[in-house]
Amino acid sequence: MTDAALTRPVTGVPVRRNKRIATIAATCAGASGIAVVVVGSLAFGNFGIEPDFSARLLPPSLAHWFGTDQFGHDMFARTIHGLKLSLWVGVVAATLSTLIAVGLAILATTCGRWADILVSFLVDAAMGLPHLVLLILISFALGGGTHAVIVAVAVTHWPRLTRILRAEILQIRHAEFVIASRQFGKSWWYVGQHHFLPHLVPQMLVGLVLLFPHAILHEAGLTFIGFGIEPTKPAIGILLSDSMRYLTAGKWWLGLFPGLSLVLLVLCFDAIGNGLRLLADPRQAQT
């Protein structure tokens, strides 16, 4: 009996899924998804912007992967163009938001109690207002268009990141190297520049990437309800709101593919953001 137990074939060590490799793979997949959009929109040029009246409202086929719309625009090209526009809005808006957040966080932690109270108040106030309503107000006040959407998205997405960064700095503030630096007579400004900022970079990067999906979705939402980008431009929100008119006529491809692509793009950014967070954070110990 004992023999039997001893001679039992040794099962191989279960292949442990290497989490780090999985994370890196997911991140790369996300990044390549975004690269496809950028390269695709450059490759398509004016294709999808120029109409072709001989190929109107065609269902998806090999020639037109996502079908065509009322004017014979290729919906695949149009969707890629729309995603690129979304990316562009996302890049500018997320970068501006991050800059605002970093500036406010450093201000709150280095400029004394009143500055902290003021920033906290601003964060609470901005978070207390309904997001979409604020977006509509700003976009409308600026007269609509791409610029208005970028500004509106940029100045509404900083509060959450500000709060995170502020907490992070407060932690570092009591670290021994900071206390030492202070006792060497360095100013808060010097400490902010040389000790806080380098520590914030990972948080900033992750925050920046995770702001993208928000910015993109809000851009699409704002455009969908008609307060955003000019209605003749190929933006995802416009494609989606246009498709509403054809839903009852059975033209399902006009809404399905742009919507799905938007979700995929958002997931790409989510994968990158999560990957960066896991890889940059030593406490996750993904080795």
Place this chain on the structure above:
Amino acid sequence: MTTMAIIRNLSLVALSLTFGLSTPALAAPKSELVLAIGGEPDQGYDPLLDWGRYGHPLFQSTLLTRDAQMNVKPDLATQVALSDDRLTWTIALRSDAKFSDGTPVTAEDVAFTFNKAKTAGGALDLWVLKQARAIDDTTVEITLSEPWITFSEFLFTLGIVPSKSYGPDYSRHPVGSGPYEMVSWTEGEQLIVKQNPHYYGKQSPFERITFLFTGDDTSLAATHAGQVDVVSVPAPSADAPPAGFKQVVVDSVDNRGMSFPMLPDDGKTTSDGYPIGNDVTSDLAIRQAINLGVDREQIVEVALFGHGTPAYGPADGLPWSNPKAAIAHDPDAARALLDAAGWAAGSDGIRQKDDVRASFSLIYPASDSTRQAIVVTVAEQLKALGIEAIPQGKSWDVIEREMQASPVLFGWGSHNPLEVYSLYQSSWAGQALYNPGYFSDPDVDAHFAAAQAAESLEASYPHWQAAEWDGESGFSAKGKAGWAWLVNLDHIYYVNECIDLGATQIEPHGHGWPITSMIQNWKWDCE
């Protein structure tokens, strides 16, 4: 076994009884209708504030009316006469008409309605009216300050209100001599009306009508659920009527056309400081080339899904339009015209003359997807001619600021020749939305003056036609080409198969409500 058989037989009898009983109930002619045709009036149901301009005023009746072929029929008036100097209308009224509260309609009420409408500050322009007064109980005399034949349109559209009970809340609680009276109006949701028992005319077989003011999608969904009898549908979804419904397509003069700024841009501005003029469209060759070069059939096909007709003038199909003014699609002639005028193709395919590029913004109201589709199609067609039209969706506020300097895609279409006058009369340039391009032509003005001085509306028709094209000149594409008229929209309805709408009029601008103009002739057809 026997008990089983008996039970089975009994249940069969019961079954046939239920069916037997319910069948007549199902087949009885329907006396209530639910319509989802949009068109809720912002200002309520007061004719003095523009109610009833399109379609039937329901609650009120008018002095005259038109049948499906646009022939004049008497309504409240039995006789209408215009004096030789064209300044005095004498109108004889029927004596049996009553308002829905039971009080009789008198000449006093008619005079009150006209005098009040002049000062009410609505969209009605009664500037030419001097005075209306009751001569006796059934005769009204209306005097004008100058000969103005289009005044007669008010006899068709101005619903008569009771002078005794007319007050500030009239628009929410209308009382009139029309075929229906109001039951309730929930703003933004629905209007319910029922038959007016005092109505003097032919009663409709439908005793109660509900008008739903829902969005296109909601209305269509309600139709699929069988809750609506008549629904107006937008062109993209107009080809698949639900089971039990038929598609009714009505011709219209609901046109879409692009305005042309007629003056060159030499720094002039309106009294509000907005710029006037455009160096491209002020050139006759450009305007005529656009008129020749756009493929109207293709616009109908692409932008309207085939639900429309090409438009050549502002009143196609109406007796005061001139069919001879129509032009054929001829892009080669358009190009030749541009070449001859010195517009030579530049490196990017867009023509140029001296240092002016053949390029302009083509503005449309951003919220109107049909106009957007038309603009996009036109822009593509013009590119083939070497003219660049840049589609720009704007709000109406912005359009009013920019329409003197850039072409705008407008929608017009009315049963009144005054509209033609307002679009081309030089002295009306820049007033409200009229004549936005500052069109000005002495010949056209002279024909208009002759038309307004005619002895009757019918007698004025040739003058309107001559203004459009008199063989040598006119406002149409063959002449000064003040506008490029593009398409007339078909109005499309899904109608319950059991409802017979009878003959329909050529419908004016304003989708939906115009279908009601013949509402008294509607019938329930199923037995």
